Amino acid sequence: MSNFNYNRVMLGGRLTGDPEVKTTASGTNVVTWNLAVNRQSRNNQDQADFFRCIAYEKTALFVSQYFRKGQAMFAEGRIQFNNWTDDKGIKHYMTDVIVSNVQFVDSKAETSGGYQQPQPEPTNYVPTAYKKDVADIPPNVVEIAENDELPF
Numbered sequence: 001m002s003n004f005n006y007n008r009v010m011l012g013g014r015l016t017g018d019p020e021v022k023t024t025a026s027g028t029n030v031v032t033w034n035l036a037v038n039r040q041s042r043n044n045q046d047q048a049d050f051f052r053c054i055a056y057e058k059t060a061l062f063v064s065q066y067f068r069k070g071q072a073m074f075a076e077g078r079i080q081f082n083n084w085t086d087d088k089g090i091k092h093y094m095t096d097v098i099v100s101n102v103q104f105v106d107s108k109a110e111t112s113g114g115y116q117q118p119q120p121e122p123t124n125y126v127p128t129a130y131k132k133d134v135a136d137i138p139p140n141v142v143e144i145a146e147n148d149e150l151p152f
Contacts, residue, residue: 007078009097013037014072021064031060055099072105
């Protein structure tokens with residue numbers, strides 16, 4: 001397999017700041033943000049790695065419109081390595097994640113106005129207006145013996 005090339009990355013973490021929106025001279029939408037991804041070190045302590053993410057066009061518009069600092073995100077893309085020499089002759093290196101797909105991780109309550117602790121759903125909740133009617137209805141239980149065929 002001498003011609004095998006594969007560059008794919010999947011990250012799940014939180015935005016360290018609001019996405020930064022730019023437009024190139026040719027009119028291409030570009031959004032950059034940093035994603036903090038936790039990992040456990042050898043001594044079982046959480047540490048964070050920070051990844052610079054870049055998205056273009058539709059993905060860029062989606063990220064800029066729906067994501068803010070602190071929100072959780074799942075991002076897929078590829079790794080791109082860049083280097084350049086500045087005016088002083090110093091060589092710089094940067095590794096970016098070029099993102100092609102993002103997904104929400106937080107619930108809707110968590111994404112609107114920051115993180116909020118989800119409230120537990122009430123168990124066996126029946127609205128007051130229906131309590132008297134529900135009590136008169138027998139449970140819809142069908143017993144099936146082991147040798148019977150399933151009804152579906």
